[in-house]
Every structure is written in C-alpha cells, then in structure tokens.
Amino acid sequence: MVKLNGSAGEIMQLIDGNNKVVDIINTLNDKFPDAGDLTEDIYEFLSAAGEKKWLYYEQ
Incomplete structure (x- = not known):
C-alpha cells in the first residue's frame, strides 16, 4: 500500500480515465487558487507516479 500526501491524493482522485491532464490542472488550480500555478x-x-508504475498511460 502507498500512503499519499494530501496533494498527491487530490491528483489521484481526478484520474479516472476520462480526465485529461489539462482538466486535472484546471480543476486543481481552480480548487486551490491561493497555491499559485500548480501545473509544474x-x-x-x-511523472514520478508513472516511473513507479502507479499509473499507466498511453501517449
């Protein structure tokens, strides 16, 4: 089992096979405006989750 911090958990909750990365970025930037631009x-x-094989995605 992997225990994610709050930020990682927020991202993972939005990964559903339908949301594009840009959708996730926009959703989290809207949800947390005081955090600044979260894109990077x-x-x-x-990238780290893909390297650790937590995620699989097609390009």
Missing part, C-alpha cells in the same frame, strides 16, 4: 507540480507528480 502536477506534471512532476504524474
């Missing part, structure tokens, strides 16, 4: 953080997490 989201891409970093998704």
Whole structure:
C-alpha cells in the first residue's frame, strides 16, 4: 500500500480515465487558487507516479 500526501491524493482522485491532464490542472488550480500555478507540480507528480508504475498511460 502507498500512503499519499494530501496533494498527491487530490491528483489521484481526478484520474479516472476520462480526465485529461489539462482538466486535472484546471480543476486543481481552480480548487486551490491561493497555491499559485500548480501545473509544474502536477506534471512532476504524474511523472514520478508513472516511473513507479502507479499509473499507466498511453501517449
């Protein structure tokens, strides 16, 4: 089992096979406006999650 921090959990909740990365970015930027632009953080997490085989995605 992997225990995710709150930020990672927020991202993972939005991964449903239908949302595109841009949808996830927009949703989280809207949900957390005081955090600034989360784009880079989201891409970093998704990259790390892919490397750890937590996610599988087609390009």
